[in-house]
Amino acid sequence: MKKMKRKDFLKTTVKAGGAAFTAPLFIPNFLSEKPSDRVNVAVIGLTDRRPSERGIRRGRGLRHIEGYSQLENVRVTAVCDVVERLFQPAVDLVEERYGITPDTYVDYRELLEDDEIDVVSLVTPNHWHALQTIWACQAGKDVYVEKPVSHNISEGRKMVEAAEKYDRVVLAGMTYRFTRAVNEGIELLHSGKIGTPYMARANSYSLRPSIGRIEDSEIPEGVDWDRFLGPAPWRPFNKNRFIYNWHWMWDTGNGDIGNLGIYELDLIRWALKREHHPVSVHATGGVYVHDDDRETPNIMNATYEYEDDVLVQIEIRNHYTNLEGSNIRCSMIYTDEGWVEFTGTGYRAFVGRSREPEYELSSSDIDETEEINGWQEFIDTVRNREIDQFRNNIIEGHKSAVLPHLANISYRTGKKLYFDPESERFINDSEADGYLNREYRAPYLMPDRI
Numbered sequence: 001m002k003k004m005k006r007k008d009f010l011k012t013t014v015k016a017g018g019a020a021f022t023a024p025l026f027i028p029n030f031l032s033e034k035p036s037d038r039v040n041v042a043v044i045g046l047t048d049r050r051p052s053e054r055g056i057r058r059g060r061g062l063r064h065i066e067g068y069s070q071l072e073n074v075r076v077t078a079v080c081d082v083v084e085r086l087f088q089p090a091v092d093l094v095e096e097r098y099g100i101t102p103d104t105y106v107d108y109r110e111l112l113e114d115d116e117i118d119v120v121s122l123v124t125p126n127h128w129h130a131l132q133t134i135w136a137c138q139a140g141k142d143v144y145v146e147k148p149v150s151h152n153i154s155e156g157r158k159m160v161e162a163a164e165k166y167d168r169v170v171l172a173g174m175t176y177r178f179t180r181a182v183n184e185g186i187e188l189l190h191s192g193k194i195g196t197p198y199m200a201r202a203n204s205y206s207l208r209p210s211i212g213r214i215e216d217s218e219i220p221e222g223v224d225w226d227r228f229l230g231p232a233p234w235r236p237f238n239k240n241r242f243i244y245n246w247h248w249m250w251d252t253g254n255g256d257i258g259n260l261g262i263y264e265l266d267l268i269r270w271a272l273k274r275e276h277h278p279v280s281v282h283a284t285g286g287v288y289v290h291d292d293d294r295e296t297p298n299i300m301n302a303t304y305e306y307e308d309d310v311l312v313q314i315e316i317r318n319h320y321t322n323l324e325g326s327n328i329r330c331s332m333i334y335t336d337e338g339w340v341e342f343t344g345t346g347y348r349a350f351v352g353r354s355r356e357p358e359y360e361l362s363s364s365d366i367d368e369t370e371e372i373n374g375w376q377e378f379i380d381t382v383r384n385r386e387i388d389q390f391r392n393n394i395i396e397g398h399k400s401a402v403l404p405h406l407a408n409i410s411y412r413t414g415k416k417l418y419f420d421p422e423s424e425r426f427i428n429d430s431e432a433d434g435y436l437n438r439e440y441r442a443p444y445l446m447p448d449r450i
Helices: 060-069 084-098 126-139 152-164 180-190 225-228 253-257 262-271 376-383 394-413
Strands: 038-045 049-052 055-058 074-080 103-105 119-122 142-146 168-173 197-205 282-286 299-305 311-317 329-335 338-343 345-351 360-361 417-420
Touching: 038 060, 038 338, 038 376, 060 074, 060 311, 060 376, 074 084, 084 262, 103 360, 119 126, 119 253, 126 142, 126 152, 126 168, 142 394, 152 394, 168 225, 168 376, 180 262, 180 345, 180 360, 197 262, 253 262, 253 299, 253 311, 262 311, 262 329, 262 338, 262 394, 394 417
Parallel strands: 038 074, 038 119, 074 103, 119 142, 142 168, 197 311
Antiparallel strands: 049 055, 197 329, 282 299, 282 417, 299 311, 329 338, 338 345, 345 360
16 A cells, blocks of 8 residues: 655645645734724624534534634624524634624624625525525625535526626535545546546435424524524424424425535536536435434435436435445545545545555645645635635535435436536426425515526
């Protein structure tokens, strides 16, 4: 077994702007005395500190606050959520990291009226991503939007249009693209050293306990349920439609293929250099083992075909499982000369029949000063406006989000579907086309024209 010799290729091909920046969490004068030099950020969608087997961990909203706190002359000045009890952990963290008390908002639209906010960082449920991104672009804000960038295919295209029309930086939160070892594995594959790809397969296994069956109840004090639902249909309050479990409801989420599977699908699309959509999709599965309120499948197998006969498969599994790769979440690219396995932290490349990797690299092999700091790269792009050079631009987010959306539509219609990549519509299938968009609940309406 030998480690990849990094000097042999790529070292100069990954953007130099991705180099990590490290700094104290908070020191006096860390922020410029000149307000116009600063980038002010608002984080929308908060999470509290949750206990786990390894101790207290912070949810994604608080991780956004921490991520920006590593950067020079960037500060979180506002936080927003529809759940009042989530404010205090976020306020405490901002005070700890920045030495300031942030403004707090329940109404996102009021936050957008603050001209001093430059960036909004969206950690909200999927059904809110498009409207919040488009409104932010119209208000002159740059955006970090978590994955998947959209709740359906049509609104993803409108997000791209909004970013282009208002010349905004919109980051799609697919974090594998900010891992140095993954980037170098992609470059190895693209160099042709492992041959020509013909197929890719991904496993996305994540144990999910049953959410049970819960009766509707009164809206808890301090929860703005109307704003939580936003553009989704009105439903009575139910804990299984609320924090985190919204992922498993069609009104608000896209199941685990949109939650975790999109990481693998994005990596595969990137590895295969597929800038166009597939021409067909067939997904099967269902809710197995658990008898609960969940609407999205906890087992799914999806197959995509591209016009050049490249095949892509993914399996989503939410139950106990063995490993079918080196990790519970991994992607395998098969070529005419070997294969490459990717995880979120690196890769292993095999040539011919060898059972030992010819090349391999993981994040643990890389000095932290060479790692890519995605937060820094985003803020650098906000400052230099070189949007076309940004590796996680919204167009990449849209193209990757289309893949889980296609699988879900195939699953819900119960048939193999044929897709026109140019029009982003299905071929002679009005039923499937009905899932390309949604009805938006007033006053949370998607504009006809961006």
